[in-house]
Amino acid sequence: MKILITGGAGFVGSHLVDRYLRDGSEVVAVDNFITGARENLAAAFKEPRFHFIEADVTGAWDDVKEALRNQDRPPDALLHFASPASPVDYANHPLETLSVNSLGTERCCRLALEWGARLLFASTSECYGDPKEHPQREEYWGNVNPNGPRSCYDEAKRYGEALVFAYVRKYDLDARVIRIFNTYGPRMRRNDGRVVPNFIAQALEGKPLTVYGEGKQTRSFCYVDDLVDGIVRCVASDETRGQVVNLGNPDEHTIEEFAEIVSRIVGRPLKREHRPMPVDDPGRRCPDISRAKTVLDWYPRVTLEEGLRRTVSAFSLPTI
Ligand SMILES: NC(=O)c1ccc[n+]([C@@H]2O[C@H](COP(=O)([O-])OP(=O)(O)OC[C@H]3O[C@@H](n4cnc5c(N)ncnc54)[C@H](O)[C@@H]3O)[C@@H](O)[C@H]2O)c1
Numbered sequence: 251m252k253i254l255i256t257g258g259a260g261f262v263g264s265h266l267v268d269r270y271l272r273d274g275s276e277v278v279a280v281d282n283f284i285t286g287a288r289e290n291l292a293a294a295f296k297e298p299r300f301h302f303i304e305a306d307v308t309g310a311w312d313d314v315k316e317a318l319r320n321q322d323r324p325p326d327a328l329l330h331f332a333s334p335a336s337p338v339d340y341a342n343h344p345l346e347t348l349s350v351n352s353l354g355t356e357r358c359c360r361l362a363l364e365w366g367a368r369l370l371f372a373s374t375s376e377c378y379g380d381p382k383e384h385p386q387r388e389e390y391w392g393n394v395n396p397n398g399p400r401s402c403y404d405e406a407k408r409y410g411e412a413l414v415f416a417y418v419r420k421y422d423l424d425a426r427v428i429r430i431f432n433t434y435g436p437r438m439r440r441n442d443g444r445v446v447p448n449f450i451a452q453a454l455e456g457k458p459l460t461v462y463g464e465g466k467q468t469r470s471f472c473y474v475d476d477l478v479d480g481i482v483r484c485v486a487s488d489e490t491r492g493q494v495v496n497l498g499n500p501d502e503h504t505i506e507e508f509a510e511i512v513s514r515i516v517g518r519p520l521k522r523e524h525r526p527m528p529v530d531d532p533g534r535r536c537p538d539i540s541r542a543k544t545v546l547d548w549y550p551r552v553t554l555e556e557g558l559r560r561t562v563s564a565f566s567l568p569t570i
């Protein structure tokens with residue numbers, strides 16, 4: 251298999267690169283480093299089956315096409331993961347976020363058609379907004395503020411989904427959409443603003459944990475290796491063609507419970523610093539993964555405690 255991954259230098263993208271290389275595939279990663287880092291691909295760069303193209307996926311793809319022209323065949327699958335993903339990142343880059351999920355997604359659809367490749371679009375549980383249904387099934391349409399501070403991300407992903415489905419209907423594109431729920435693991439940036447790196451970095455630096463509101467809001471955290479396994483299964487599956495699939499861990503915890511687990515792992519009590527809830531922050535988040543279980547025979551295997559231990563130990567290592 252030959253796989254092209256946009257956003258390949260990011261947190262999820264780089265783990266996907268490593269997984270496909272381990273499985274024997276040829277991998278092309280495209281990234282402009284707006285939120286990603288070359289270090290995430292340190293292992294991949296040593297592998298002759300790995301090719302990296304520094305380019306913006308919203309651009310003309312001339313660099314990408316030129317680089318691919320020298321290769322013997324086009325990719326069999328295109329995985330579109332390029333997009334700022336943390337609230338801090340998409341607040342800093344709102345226009346880039348809108349653009350990469352709209353224009354960038356359209357470019358990916360066209361290229362997948364041209365190459366006869368299958369497409370997977372990385373969408374998000376943010377499409378459900380502040381959900382009024384719980385847990386969230388793929389059929390739920392969501393409750394999204396169309397112009398609030400998170401809208402540049404939520405609405406961009408919803409537009410991206412609409413675009414993919416327009417290509418499926420009009421051109422019979424072999425495409426599928428995954429809605430990823432909160433995922434964590436090594437290679438998250440300490441300062442990316444998401445709760446897992448926030449808590450771990452604060453715990454390791456001896457600082458109080460920042461808790462928004464009273465910490466009663468829930469999240470369901472999926473370890474990155476589990477997510478990557480679900481993605482690989484989804485790409486390989488014919489049954490997911492023209493479908494949306496939730497990928498996440500239904501093991502739901504309040505932020506306060508989560509803070510307690512982090513405190514247990516680092517072996518000491520941790521103070522909390524409470525801040526006001528961010529605007530439009532969802533109160534509850536938990537995936538219904540029945541479809542992924544049935545169609546992909548997939549469910550998360552790494553417990554929160556085990557995944558957090560692995561992440562804390564990765565965060566404790568000196569950065570390379
Ligand atoms: N991590 C999660 O919990 C989560 C949850 C839901 C959805 N997702 C989706 O998964 C994907 C990856 O998320 P992540 O957590 O790895 O984020 P990330 O910020 O670590 O990775 C995104 C990568 O895309 C690259 N990128 C962004 N815009 C680009 C552009 N125009 N051209 C080329 N490269 C570009 C960035 O430089 C970065 O390397 C995103 O599409 C995100 O919406 C992630």
